[in-house]
Amino acid sequence: MSAVSKGLKRRGRLLVQALRPPTSNAGSGTAAARRTRETGETDRYVAPHTPRLVESPVFILSPVRSGSTLLRVLLNSHSKIRAPHEMHLRTLHVHMDRDFTPDAMKELELDKSELEHLLWDRVLDLELKRSGKEIVVDKTPPNALIWPRLRRCWPQARYLFLLRHPEGVVTSLVNRRRKPDLAQIHAEVLRYAEKLEEARQTLPGHTVTYEQLTGEPEKATREICRFLGVEWEAGMLDYGRHDHGTFRPHMGDWSTTITSGKIQPARRVDHRPDLPPRLAEIAEAWGYQATTTV
Template sequence: MSLMRNMNRALTATTGLQVRRAPKGPTPVKKAAPARQAAAEYRCTDDPGTDRLLGRPVFIMSPVRSGSTLLRMLLDAHPRLHAPHELHIRRLEVGYGSKLSRRAMDALDLSRGDLEHLLWDRVLHRELTRSGKDFIVEKTPSNAFAYQRIRDCWPDARFVFLLRHPVSIARSWHESDPDKRTYDEACTDALRYMKAVDNARKGITGGHTLRYEEITADPEGKLRTLCTFLGVDFEPSMLEYGARDETQVQKGLGDWRDKIRSGSVQAGRELPEDDEIPEVLRPISKAWGYLK
């Protein structure tokens, strides 16, 4: 109390104001987090050679729990391919700190979307340069929701579409966090990613499609075909990518379970029978050739 009195005397003597202790009351309610920015407009890059640092990146378009971490481990074991953990670049957004900064960028013919593309390109190029390899492979599943922007950002990008039986995806998605989502919820949630990948397959020409079940059944044969598509020689070292520890395999940035930590391809789960496919997954199962 003496400290408060002394503060009041000094403040009153100079300004006529007084410091009062705030009344006790309920804790103020925190403001809701700001809504995500609307999708940014951008221009397609006509000449990636002059507007991009990164050349011919590879994007794995896949649903969650489809084996994309296994595929990226196999590819990362190649001496020319760098496949880091999920990078989530599409969520890197640019904002203007002032009206003048926006005017300045407008004068350079750079919209917010263009600036985001430059940022994405710089982040991937930095990661590739640090690896000392030739090409980067990015496998974040949510990239499928933004395949048009990725294609327009890097017109020379290569796309790999990884499929898996929809029921196996849903079961694995449920098992990864059973307290968070029921099996039925996992079916509905994972289906969003499956539809996004399906749209990307239809919207992008010249991609390469393979299936998780094919990789686990014939890893060498499927990797040889994939390497041909990517324009690199097959390397036997890809088949034994090596064990991974906590620093290399983290929840939220890809698969983190024992199978992926083993360092080699493990057998996949048995395919479900047709009568085990929930109604919500039957159309996509048929579209992908898992249901007659």
């Protein structure tokens, strides 16, 4: 067979491969995935950091049921701060559809993580441009669980650590669920608390508590504005006069407390639940007193 014939045959084979429909995830998977299962080898290429459109976004890191929606709407009421509903960036993924796609991206000095980072950054940039403001804030609570990824994506990001007494978080979750499993709730709250404490010990940022936010909102928001480098605005406290979008599940709190448009006092915990020892330890590290289970 001549060299020309071999070349045409190879070209035809590559063309068929390129036009072939993607392999179903339910099947045997890609060749790369099969190699990983068979040899234990993985592609360890890590793409370099690419420039960001939004260099210094702000992330509110907090447990669930800690007042992050209240903090969001207070910040969103500022003329220079855009704080939309929970964006769940961590759930936006890039899927490379062919065996050769990772190699193609590698030639561009990109990998799956960096492609996702570009997508996340574009979402924030689009939101900022649409708002006409200067600072964008994301308050999605599960961000606390992925803070190392956020730091990798945005080395110059800024962080607001929002704390609440774990007893209050536990009580809020118990009251919110139809058939609360206390052990499961303790585990959930501890997971957030552990990661949040890791972030506080590692990242630069400003700490505010739910109790401060509801008890002394002017003082708390003044300190936050100072940290973010903007002038405090009295209109932040009257957040009900501003448009904050829809309040609904998976986008933040949607209770009558938040939709009232007014800052409500923190709910009193009549029965203080006992906490597992490690959760009580973290509570005390945050400046709270706590009772522990035996």
